[in-house]
Amino acid sequence: MTQSTQTPEHEGEEAHSHPSPGDYVMIAVILAVLTALEVGLYWAGEAGTPPVATVPALVFLTVVKFALVAMWFMHLRFDRRVFSRLFVGGLILALIIYAVVLAMTVL
Amino acid sequence: MATDTESAAPGAGTNFGVPNEKMGMWAFLGSECLFFGAFISVYVLYLGGTGDGPGPAIFDIPFTSVSTFVLLMSSLAMVMALAAIQDGDMRRFRTWTLGTALMGLTFLSGQVYEYTVFVEEGMGLTTSAFSTAFFVLTSFHGVHVSIGVLMLGALWFMSFTGRIDTSQRSQTAVENIGLYWHFVDIIWILIFTVVYLIPVDLLT
Numbered sequence: 001m002t003q004s005t006q007t008p009e010h011e012g013e014e015a016h017s018h019p020s021p022g023d024y025v026m027i028a029v030i031l032a033v034l035t036a037l038e039v040g041l042y043w044a045g046e047a048g049t050p051p052v053a054t055v056p057a058l059v060f061l062t063v064v065k066f067a068l069v070a071m072w073f074m075h076l077r078f079d080r081r082v083f084s085r086l087f088v089g090g091l092i093l094a095l096i097i098y099a100v101v102l103a104m105t106v107l
Numbered sequence: 108m109a110t111d112t113e114s115a116a117p118g119a120g121t122n123f124g125v126p127n128e129k130m131g132m133w134a135f136l137g138s139e140c141l142f143f144g145a146f147i148s149v150y151v152l153y154l155g156g157t158g159d160g161p162g163p164a165i166f167d168i169p170f171t172s173v174s175t176f177v178l179l180m181s182s183l184a185m186v187m188a189l190a191a192i193q194d195g196d197m198r199r200f201r202t203w204t205l206g207t208a209l210m211g212l213t214f215l216s217g218q219v220y221e222y223t224v225f226v227e228e229g230m231g232l233t234t235s236a237f238s239t240a241f242f243v244l245t246s247f248h249g250v251h252v253s254i255g256v257l258m259l260g261a262l263w264f265m266s267f268t269g270r271i272d273t274s275q276r277s278q279t280a281v282e283n284i285g286l287y288w289h290f291v292d293i294i295w296i297l298i299f300t301v302v303y304l305i306p307v308d309l310l311t
Contacts, residue, residue, distance in 0.1 A: 021190050028183035035179060039172045042304045051306045062300040066293050073186045074289045080125055083133045090137030094144025101148035
């Protein structure tokens with residue numbers, strides 16, 4: 001049976017110091033600004049800007065916000081990679097579900 | 108002796124070298140991605156199925172934007188609570204934990220208000236396929252927020268009884284509840300864009 005395999009080399013590879021409260025505040029400010037940009041893009045769309053310009057930007061901002069929370073607030077950037085693999089695995093499966101449903105909608 | 112266990116590195120002696128509770132929480136969150144992925148997909152699938160009922164034009168974007176901002180800031184409060192307990196400052200921990208729970212309650216109050224307005228304007232749970240998909244998706248998220256608020260309330264209360272203190276075991280518990288709370292936040296980041304912001308005609 002496999003027991004704990006944490007070695008100094010392993011720790012050096014994956015363990016880092018956590019961010020400071022100031023870093024967290026900075027991330028929160030960025031998240032707030034990105035949310036304001038998203039809402040601004042929505043109103044730009046309502047004002048007549050074509051979706052081809054607003055939708056990719058909305059998706060991009062959402063992905064950035066998602067990644068910021070996962071990497072900084074959930075510490076995936078600093079924590080063991082096994083957690084990232086578990087989470088990204090679930091995300092990939094969710095995206096497959098979405099792709100299948102999208103295909104059903106289009107076809 | 109208990110002190111031997113508590114002084115050891117977190118997760119020492121486990122198969123992955125990390126606390127089993129934390130590993131379990133991440134596995135749970137991975138499965139939750141599938142859960143919400145399915146609901147978001149169903150919402151997109153039924154977006155055009157409004158029947159005779161109201162469609163996405165009923166949404167109040169300024170109101171929901173404020174709710175979204177509150178939930179985002181609750182994630183900041185949660186991570187501050189974790190930093191406080193890791194610093195051994197229980198007073199600061201209690202303040203941030205209570206703040207997180209109150210922001211969660213504010214978000215939930217906004218959701219209840221939003222639902223009330225929708226029902227008054229003729230969009231109930233069974234009005235159309237669209238309304239069912241909307242209410243199921245957002246209310247399941249709301250249930251997750253409610254569970255998070257209950258867990259935060261329990262943490263706050265137990266910090267007074269001594270069951271939550273500055274020990275490694277307590278820090279792991281707070282970290283796990285924090286992970287759950289941040290997950291609820293990032294799911295809302297997706298819902299806010301897909302449900303409220305992206306133009307309907309493009310999705311249909």
